[in-house]
Amino acid sequence: MVFKSEIRDSTINALLEKAANRNYGQYLAKLSLKHVRGFHNEPVLFDFPVTALIGPNGGGKTTILGAAGCAYKSISPKRFFAKSGKYDETMQDWSIEYELIDRELNKKDAVRRTTSFRNSRWNREAPDRRVLVFGVSRTVPANERPELGRCASNSFEVPEAHVQELTEPVQKAVSRILGKNISGFSSLRVDPKGRVTLLAGRTKDGKGYSEFHFGAGESSIIRMVAEIELVEDQALVLIEEIENGLHPVATVRMVEYLIDAAERKKLQTIFTTHSNDALKPLPSKAIWVATQDRIFQGKLDINSLRAITGQIDAALVIFVEDPFAKLWVEAILRQANNLAVDHIQVYGMEGDGTAVAMNRYHRKDPSSLVPSICLIDGDSEQSESKDDAIYRLPGQSPEAFVFDEVMTAWDSIGGKLAVALLQRFENAERVKQICNSVRTTNMDAHLLFAQVGEKLGLLPEATVAAAFANIWAQAYPEALQRVLISFEEFLPHEQRQD
Template identity: 65%
Template sequence: MFRSQVRQSVINALIDRAATRNYGKYLPKLTLKRVRGFENQPISFDFPVTAIIGPNGGGKTTVLGAAACAYKEVSPRRFFAKSGAYDESMQDWSIEYELIDRNLAQRDTVRRTTSFRNRRWNREAPDRRVLIFGVSRTVPANERTELAKCATTSFAVPEDRVTAFSDRVREAVGRILGKDVAGYRTMKVRRDGRIQLLTGRTKGGTGYSEFHFGAGESSIIRMIAEIEAGEDQSLILIEEIENGLHPVATIRLVEYLIEVADRKKVQVVFTTHSNEALLPLPSKAIWVATEDRLFQGKLDVGSLRAITGQITREVVVFVEDALAKTWVETAIRQRQPAFIDHVEVHAMEGDGAAVKTHRYHNANPVTDVPSICYIDGDSRQEVDGPSGIYRLPGAMPETYILDSVLSAWDRFGGKLSVALLKEFEQAPDVKRVCEEISHTNMDPHLLFSQIGERLSLLPEETVRMAFCTIWAQAYPEEADAIVSRIVALRRAETA
């Protein structure tokens, strides 16, 4: 199970800061009134580090560009260039903004519009420092024309143009890349510093230039150095954050961005195709961009594939979280084992996200695979049978499953003990642990992880799978009620 190095208290504080708008400069919301395939699509930045995910051509860079165009420093042409008659569709494009700028309004937000009319961009944009890191940042040094003159045996610069990185830059880069970068330097190729070349040093003391760096290594060093040198409350935009990086380095980079958002009050928006980049973020920090829609919520690449029609199965099921996914899948395996190969179940990290994604999926004309949605018993979303939205049994999933299995202990306690990697004869001890935790637990979402900790540090996933499997065996009629709706949906489509 993933555990971020960012404390939950920091995440909560940043969510609260965005909600209370405790910033001098911040972009809380923009609306794509009409841009490319989007019409009247709002996106709110409820966390200062926001990930935009979606398929190729889905509009991730459009959102990034729209955010950039809120401020005077960035020309709209950087993201939305017009190529004569070939881009006539840009006429009447419009983006609306809700901005925080305490220089313009001490207590309220400021509203601005960027629009393209009469063959030109029109806007009244406020000042804010904007740092943009495009995909070109990972181009290797030997392919960058501005560094060509550095690739000679006679190249050298005066020592006063070679600078060590600050302790904060070295610390951040070292943590992200997992290596000691104490010997790294940057040199000014030109006196004005507009062109720079990096240098490093091996553990043995041998120096080497950026021409021998990995592309990801070089991009991280340059990016961190620029962010640390940048102004507080800047807007930072990053395209394809995972480019050139190992998955672990991607996670560490996002964790660094959260830390710097806390420390320097910066705002970050990045695009990604990486599940790892999403792991440290809360659900409300993630937005999906499809060809014509934006919606909020954490989901993985498999779920994204489902809502964009790239599916090889015959039925899709959208659920709230990992427990519901395990619950539905184990019910299918126990009651209709042959059917498991025909269905995809996707955890959406939230009931609202599950319902919205399900509705979008079924309304999307490019998808020909039907979906169904199961929300938890404690969800505030409404059941809607005609639309395929149903409720799982019980008021609180973890509590319901645990209590149900404990009620059937005489018949299934031994099997559960074995599923929890204990001896059959240890069933009484396992039951005692389960009952103690049931009585002392204050957060039902932690029930299975707490049981796992007491039973020789079993992973939560193992405990969850064991309880869901035994529940499906002990309560076949309730399991059938879940599975039958999914099977019926497949039959209706193949009839």
């Protein structure tokens, strides 16, 4: 099923344009890791006000997050980059360069600043900006937080003046993210200065319960949203592992909330994640991949990260543009003779540029012992290259090509397709009529399989796409061989494995 965000495309496009025009009072437009850990001269552009940082464990996501925070005076570099005596000798001569929008410092152009670590001390000239940091410790349950220990007693009580109901914007946002009504929830000020607070909720029948009985994700979302709604406009929000403690649907809604906050309050948010769901509402320009020594821009499947960094047990890795190209290539490989299919892994990259870049990085990585190739779509603007192992799939749009080829061979394979689409064999004619009708009215080939599935009774798009891909691979053996012959030298065969 095609994901459809509740954030309108017009909102996404307007925010992309706003960032491109640098139409902000304060905004971190770009940072360059000149020399930090394994990174050398690696730039990160913030082309969208909500940025996701993904990558394998140890890949450098938190390094980029911390570097962003160090651009501003309110965040001490030690918050992210503490030095432990002689055991952190590699920190010597670290350097980060920034392009900042700060209209109080420069009304027309970007402000350029540098943060460096030399002679065992940090050096920087950082401007002021409000920065919120939400670390992974935010999901620690209330009964494990020492500052709330005094609240865990039968005699605990605070004056009524110290009880503050959550504001309507907070209630509305949290209710949508968590999918539950939190009207009547409140915050209890535990100490005189309000530095320690305890949340309290109410059941449907009006009975109260404290944060000690909240879920960890529920508590962290309420606290984050409350702070974000309270913070001044143009602030920077940094979040580590945004999906911690959250259901996948709640993760999507949290990212959508941050996009909404970017529109309403001109906030800028940067977060790290291991979740594909967190990437769904974002455009490709909002996603950066950290791989220990290189940083790439573009949307991809989290599962492909091990392949990109060479941490994979396979004989061949194939990078393709998107999920359907992945389905199609896998179907082709299954129908080929004598291939060690279980030793081949195919990854969809959500874009031809990303697929090509990841393949090139993988092939140049000296630590990777597994060869890789890239298969681009027929209409891709990327160039084929035998030297870089970049090859082109037949047709223009893969969805349209496979769909039309299968329908052309309907007389010999129509019944098989109907069954693959979970329909009765004797209903093949009805399936044919539906497919022809969809093809006639379709304006976007990427939606063909979703539209057929809808007319067949809410059949999942993935089921329809897999049926067409597999039937094509069975019906066109000669075309299948023409696809494989271009990169046959890389394909692992059963005899070779034996």
